């Protein structure tokens with residue numbers, strides 16, 4: 001008799017706990033799936049951001065080759081390189097920024113301009129200057 005009473009009390013408790021555990025699993029599953037969906041949407045939006053910053057990209061090597069080269073003694077606006085803060089010797093080759101005529105070591109200018117399409121001294125935009133000079137050199 002005691003065993004029957006025990007079963008009558010115990011079985012509903014087991015049933016309730018099983019339902020509770022299943023419910024908790026369902027809640028965990030729902031939250032993880034929504035989190036995955038949220039992370040998927042956020043990661044996809046992150047993938048779109050680099051395409052927006054394409055305009056901030058520096059010059060390509062072919063664009064860098066179009067920039068005029070002069071020797072250090074030909075520099076008009078002083079012979080201090082603003083990138084490495086060193087002096088451009090008169091026998092060294094310097095790269096000139098078209099438009100503002102600021103000069104830098106060829107390696108310094110290429111390193112900077114491949115990351116930032118602006119003059120490191122006066123922030124003069126280089127990309128538009130490049131297109132302007134190519135249009136001026138071809139007066140057809």
Ligand SMILES: [Zn+2]
Nearest residue numbers: 081084105108
């Ligand atoms: Zn330099």
Ligand SMILES: [Zn+2]
Nearest residue numbers: 100102119122
């Ligand atoms: Zn400049």
